[in-house]
Amino acid sequence: MTGKKAPLVSIDHFRMDFGKTTVIKDLSFSIEAGEIFGFLGSNGSGKTTTIRALLGLYEPTAGTLLINGKPFDPRTSGRKLGYLPEERGLYKKEPVIDVMCYFGQLKGMTKSAAKKWSMEYLTRVELADKAKTRLDKLSGGQQQKVQLGVTIMNDPELLILDEPTKGFDPVNRHLLMDIIDEQNKKGAGVIMITHQMEEVERLCNRAILLKDGKAEAYGTIDSIKDSFGGKRIILRYSGTIPARPRLFDIKKQESAYAELIPKKDVSPQRILRELVNTDGLEIITYDIQRPSLDEIFVSIYGTEEAKHA
Amino acid sequence: MHNLSTVIKFELIRTLKKPSFWISIFAIPVLIGVIGGIVAFAQISGNQTQAELNKKPFSFSVQDETGYIPDQLLIKIGATRITDKQQGIKSVTDGKIDAFFYYPKDVTTKTIEIYNKNDGLLSNDKYSVAAKELLISSATEVIGSKEIVLITKGNIATSQKNFENGKEVNLIGSMIAPAAALVIFYAIIVMLGNQMLASTTEEKENRVTEMLLTSLYSKTLIVGKIIALVLLGFIQMAAILIPVAIGYIFARGMLNIPDISNFTSIIVFDFWPIFIGAGLLISGFLLFTGLLVGIGAAAPTAKDANSFFGVVILMMFIPFYFFQVFMTPSTSPIVLFLSYFPLTSPVTLMIRNIFGTVSISEALIGLAIVSVCGVVAINLAVRIFRYGTLEYSKRLSLKTVFKSKKAKNLKNNQKI
Numbered sequence: 001m002t003g004k005k006a007p008l009v010s011i012d013h014f015r016m017d018f019g020k021t022t023v024i025k026d027l028s029f030s031i032e033a034g035e036i037f038g039f040l041g042s043n044g045s046g047k048t049t050t051i052r053a054l055l056g057l058y059e060p061t062a063g064t065l066l067i068n069g070k071p072f073d074p075r076t077s078g079r080k081l082g083y084l085p086e087e088r089g090l091y092k093k094e095p096v097i098d099v100m101c102y103f104g105q106l107k108g109m110t111k112s113a114a115k116k117w118s119m120e121y122l123t124r125v126e127l128a129d130k131a132k133t134r135l136d137k138l139s140g141g142q143q144q145k146v147q148l149g150v151t152i153m154n155d156p157e158l159l160i161l162d163e164p165t166k167g168f169d170p171v172n173r174h175l176l177m178d179i180i181d182e183q184n185k186k187g188a189g190v191i192m193i194t195h196q197m198e199e200v201e202r203l204c205n206r207a208i209l210l211k212d213g214k215a216e217a218y219g220t221i222d223s224i225k226d227s228f229g230g231k232r233i234i235l236r237y238s239g240t241i242p243a244r245p246r247l248f249d250i251k252k253q254e255s256a257y258a259e260l261i262p263k264k265d266v267s268p269q270r271i272l273r274e275l276v277n278t279d280g281l282e283i284i285t286y287d288i289q290r291p292s293l294d295e296i297f298v299s300i301y302g303t304e305e306a307k308h309a
Numbered sequence: 310m311h312n313l314s315t316v317i318k319f320e321l322i323r324t325l326k327k328p329s330f331w332i333s334i335f336a337i338p339v340l341i342g343v344i345g346g347i348v349a350f351a352q353i354s355g356n357q358t359q360a361e362l363n364k365k366p367f368s369f370s371v372q373d374e375t376g377y378i379p380d381q382l383l384i385k386i387g388a389t390r391i392t393d394k395q396q397g398i399k400s401v402t403d404g405k406i407d408a409f410f411y412y413p414k415d416v417t418t419k420t421i422e423i424y425n426k427n428d429g430l431l432s433n434d435k436y437s438v439a440a441k442e443l444l445i446s447s448a449t450e451v452i453g454s455k456e457i458v459l460i461t462k463g464n465i466a467t468s469q470k471n472f473e474n475g476k477e478v479n480l481i482g483s484m485i486a487p488a489a490a491l492v493i494f495y496a497i498i499v500m501l502g503n504q505m506l507a508s509t510t511e512e513k514e515n516r517v518t519e520m521l522l523t524s525l526y527s528k529t530l531i532v533g534k535i536i537a538l539v540l541l542g543f544i545q546m547a548a549i550l551i552p553v554a555i556g557y558i559f560a561r562g563m564l565n566i567p568d569i570s571n572f573t574s575i576i577v578f579d580f581w582p583i584f585i586g587a588g589l590l591i592s593g594f595l596l597f598t599g600l601l602v603g604i605g606a607a608a609p610t611a612k613d614a615n616s617f618f619g620v621v622i623l624m625m626f627i628p629f630y631f632f633q634v635f636m637t638p639s640t641s642p643i644v645l646f647l648s649y650f651p652l653t654s655p656v657t658l659m660i661r662n663i664f665g666t667v668s669i670s671e672a673l674i675g676l677a678i679v680s681v682c683g684v685v686a687i688n689l690a691v692r693i694f695r696y697g698t699l700e701y702s703k704r705l706s707l708k709t710v711f712k713s714k715k716a717k718n719l720k721n722n723q724k725i
Contacts, residue, residue: 052519055522055523056522056523057519057522057523057695072523074311074312074522074523074524074525074526075311078523078524078525079524081523083519083520083523085516085519085520087516087519088516088519088520089515089516089517090515090517090520091323091511091515091517092515093511094323098319098323102315102319103520103524105312105315106312106315106521106524106525107524150520
């Protein structure tokens with residue numbers, strides 16, 4: 001024993017077969033406590049399967065999936081888990097407060113603590129007067145708020161949010177972002193499974209991109225951007241940009257605007273030096289940018305697939 | 310089991326809070342009570358009216374070809390004897406007398422003819438009653454012994470004692486306890502069957518399974534639901550029986566409830582019949598519960614699941630078509646098949662247990678089969694629930710349950 005604390009989530013050589021179909025080939029990654037982690041991939045890439053296997057809902061074909069160094073157990077790690085599945089819902093014919101108390105008790109809270117917490121949460125989201133109302137009598141947005149409340153009961157150490165903004169209205173999307181931020185500040189690790197790349201860029205420290213059952217990219221957001229397409233040069237100019245195929249490709253060119261993609265091992269600085277010294281070209285402004293995650297996503301999964309994602 | 314009591318409490322309380330639960334319990338007894346009350350009221354009113362009408366004296370004449378009716382009896386009741394049938398009928402049609410009875414020579418082959426004025430549907434009966442009573446009283450006087458008349462009527466009681474191996478056997482008394490097991494079994498399955506079937510479809514339809522299964526094991530949820538269902542069944546029975554018991558204790562006479570104190574004293578409590586009955590009741594309950602919960606978990610909606618309920622109930626009723634065969638000891642292939650086929654075994658063996666036509670070894674084999682199948686059915690239901698409910702709107706294929714790796718390894722993950 002080294003005494004080193006185990007990662008919050010540790011997935012090692014995970015493989016998942018359904019009959020003859022292999023959904024996950026060989027997947028390894030880890031998530032530390034307090035981290036917001038983006039879990040990305042196209043539809044059917046195995047994100048939900050991985051989470052279900054991590055939570056013991058599926059038994060992996062091979063590999064280990066651990067939370068705090070141990071396989072998931074509803075009796076222990078289940079108490080400090082906040083899980084918002086993609087297929088989500090609650091007991092629609094029961095009063096809001098009864099459903100919240102039930103889930104609170106299942107997570108190990110006493111009935112009175114669950115009730116107190118639920119009432120505080122409902123007051124915060126302006127649903128205190130609906131506590132005794134049946135869930136199916138609430139609007140879709142109000143039901144989403146209750147669902148979020150149930151997810152974060154008992155101060156989870158690990159929040160797993162599968163397509164968290166799916167079907168959420170803008171108000172609840174804002175509430176969700178506040179909750180993620182709040183829980184993260186309290187020390188919770190967050191796994192966000194999403195197609196919303198701007199949210200990942202804004203919130204996540206690190207991410208993994210799944211393709212064909214394997215990690216296509218894994219690391220910090222910056223390192224992923226670096227490894228996919230690197231940097232690009234945005235120019236505003238007058239004159240003519242000369243062709244330098246050994247130095248760069250012209251990705252986009254309009255009358256006074258161009259986007260240049262440096263060739264491998266060619267620095268943007270070298271290209272700029274070359275262009276500054278070119279006759280008949282005057283550079284008005286320049287900017288060196290990394291590609292957005294959205295662009296990386298499209299480049300990995302292809303335009304059609306990304307559209308469906 | 311982790312969180313079991315929380316599941317039971319939640320399932321129990323939310324059902325008890327539903328008005329539909331109480332309506333379903335009391336609707337039929339209340340309806341029966343209301344209809345019974347109306348019928349009783351109508352009967353009492355009718356009886357009173359008839360009694361009043363019957364008290365009213367009427368005048369009549371008699372023509373007696375039998376020769377049994379004595380003059381002194383006719384004088385005593387104020388009737389007159391005549392010898393002309395047509396005259397008697399005319400006296401009635403003219404309104405001189407209320408009725409005329411004509412007794413043919415042989416009343417066993419010919420009918421007594423009664424001619425009377427119309428007093429209405431209820432009152433007209435009094436004339437035929439009077440005509441019969443007059444002849445019976447006359448015949449009794451001819452015989453000279455009321456006792457002999459009763460004997461010839463078959464108004465006699467017997468008492469019987471049966472012996473086996475030198476000991477008295479109380480056949481009816483020994484049938485009561487095993488029969489109770491069969492009645493309870495039917496009552497539970499019929500009353501709770503639909504709820505068992507729908508017990509997991511709510512989780513499936515509401516997409517709540519995944520969140521639940523991160524807080525408890527699927528077996529805990531299923532067992533919790535079954536226990537809650539059984540408790541609800543007891544509450545249902547108590548809700549119906551307690552008012553009956555109160556009525557029996559405090560208002561038995563008024564409500565015309567029969568005295569059952571003698572009945573309870575004749576019940577025989579023999580070990581083997583009770584053990585077999587109780588064992589089959591429990592194992593049969595497990596088997597049918599597992600079957601119904603499994604069907605519910607595999608079907609996409611409650612409506613889909615309901616279509617299978619009739620099939621399960623049919624399996625419970627098939628043995629009744631062979632009721633007479635079970636009344637005598639038999640080793641015919643059909644009896645053996647019904648006794649050992651898991652879905653017909655509980656009811657078949659329970660019926661044979663009532664009549665004492667099943668041997669202990671046969672019963673134990675059947676009990677073992679049903680128990681094993683019951684445990685398998687419950688575990689299968691848990692497995693189907695676990696994977697069926699994650700399939701949400703799809704119907705679960707058996708291949709998914711039996712062949713996939715996830716199902717194969719389920720056992721390892723089901724620590725309670």
